[in-house]
Amino acid sequence: MAIAIQTLEERYIDSCSRLDVLPNPAILSGLFKADVRKNRRESCTLEILLEYLKDIDFNPLLELCLEIIESEIEAVDIRGGSACVLNGEYALALMRTIGQRLRSVDLQDTSFGKEFLRDLAQRGLTCQILDFRTSHFRKLNMMGEFMRLHTLNLDYSNSLSSFKEDCFTCMPNLRCLSMCETRVSNLWMTVAALSKLPSLVDLRFQNWFCCNDSTHSSGSTDRDDKTDFFHLSCSSSIRAFSNVLINPDSQIVIEDSSDDSEMDFSSQQRLYDYEDLFSNVAPRMDVEIGPWNEVSLETLLNKREEVSAGFLTRHVSGVSLKYKSCNASPICFEKHYRDFMIALLPQLKFLDNLSIRKIDRETASVMFSQNFEYLPFKRKHKESIVSILQRREIKASNSHVRTSKQKPSYTLGTSQCSYTRSLCAAKVGSSAWPFVHTLSISSNDIGDENTFFRPRQFEYHPSIPHLMVFGTLDGEIVVVNHEVEKIISYIPSFGDMNSVLGLCWLKNYPSKLIAGSDNGSLKLYDIKNMPPKVADAHYSAGTVSFDEFDQLTSVHVNSMDELFLASGYSKNIALYDITSGRRLQVFTDMHQEHINVVKFSNHSPSIFATSSFDQDVKLWDLRQKPIQPCYTASSSKGNVMVCFSPDDHYLLVSAVDNEVRQLLAVDGRVHMNFEIASTGSSQNYTRSYYLNGRDYIVSGSCDEHVVRICCAQTGRRLRDISLEGKAPGTSMFVQSLRGDPFRDFNMSILAAYTRPSSKSEIVKVNLLASTDYYSKEESHDRLARPSKRMGG
Structure with a gap:
């Protein structure tokens, strides 16, 4: 046995001599250690330390790797290092030459660059264990062959926030996956990607460490339902995860070893209320999404772990074990994160290094059914x-052969x-990857290729499906065909308007709209008389100017197109007559603080609602001379937004920091509290609107990059849509949003960028289409022309 190893060493020295290269001491040391292991009747493994290699060592080492294939070396482990200077192409060539003998690849501290990682991801490796961190990619896309891979460690990849749809389809044998301290946050996209891993049994986005009696245990032990608890050393942290070996009986053990893009949310650290957030991290779940198990919710909740301020207490065989969370990714702070994961990934045995017990699965099924919509x-x-x-065609065919004696059906x-x-x-x-597309409007349409649009407000047309209007920070009004992305009418500012904050189409006169800006300017435009070209835009036939309303923030027209209301940074609102162009009246002191939004109802021309930072929403009736409101409903924080449901049955109220409630419009009673997790920020202004009539609501906040879709009748979350910046160091946040009134599960979002510039753009989302817009090269090409495109 030793002779074979010695022969391998001799061959390496001969190769070095022939190529006029000095033998590398690190390689000779690795061969010697492999020889020692073989003599001890241990597994004959060779370790290659890349940080001790230079480019000149490549050719003789490549020949050695070819010899390894025919030698008694059973496995090769490759380790990187922070001091590695070897060319990345050489490193990949070595790994692929080793082939099936390649067992473990550790690239945690190696900086080979983006091209190296892209090549690795697209072509794959034959290793069983892959351990690397990257700051180059925000969206993981591993499309190569990783057929032998059973353990993947992506910890501390601090730009990684999401996955390509088929990211994990090339890893059918992957059983352990760790993503601690990544930026992954979207539950639906994450589970959809992980569901492509049929063998996955151990998943973690954080670590729970046992800390009983104020002393940190070197590990944790928890046996339940004959399932071994996964031991993890606190000192070795997550690095030990990359040394996990799994036997055919699905038992997970640790092998002792002495060896060692583009979206950045780090600047937007969220201020979590840990007592609230960790109440959703406790382990509890079920395999099926179907009918609940025959056990009362009260019984299950009484058996849950006790949690408080980042600690978890688990009761095992009469013993209380206390755990502390470490290395948590943002997804761990999503409400009911653990329930969601275990309910939708039934093959898991361990989550965040805690075993999944039968009671956890049972409770997860109940909690998932209460808080989420599966479909x-x-x-x-x-x-x-x-x-x-x-089925629809068969039903239609059968309806045509109904006999004359049959009663007509009224259920069509x-x-x-x-x-x-x-x-x-x-x-x-x-698919959990909806079609997301930035509305791209060329300034060539208006005859000025240097114009740069900065949208600040937008509205769908209420009766023409393809029309949308947006107002800009520069006071422009742009009417577009959002289906073909063409400008229909363009109205420059001419200095009359500053930032456009108020827009409202007239319902009975589809070519007309009201626009108001923050300098108080209020105008009625007829787009039939507004040409798209800048050269002709001075023509202003059909434009009506109204008395100014200082510091305007909102305008809204009543259902008869007779009147409109304006509100702003004051306690007053103004009533205008559209036909005469006169301001009829100013209603003073309607709230204790300024009024953010005023909205008429959709069907009654005299009913309107106001929302204010004084925490009150009030309903008013013009027929009663609005001195006293019909009723007042209070929130616990300042109100940002209020709107009526399309049938006027409900009021949707959005207050600061995700306090979203649905009220009965008739008397203001709370019909639904959507219980969206707060961030702790008093500047997190939340806006919500209806989607699909009154079936669903969409909600987003200006300090967050996510839009939440909830059922308006049950409050259950259906999906979260994550917005992703297109360049390093940029983040997108929700400034405004609207549901498409003509297309189910379609919406548009006004997204604002922070750092390095305050750009904004309108993003269209179609949940009924599964194409990932960011993966299309043509989309990248279209977005790469900031001087000619809206949002830059």
């Missing part, structure tokens, strides 16, 4: 779009609605 419209199971269409409308909802549920459920 839209309460659908419990995914359906094939083809089968839905076939209901059936059609049911089919439409089934189709929507099937499409939304087909």
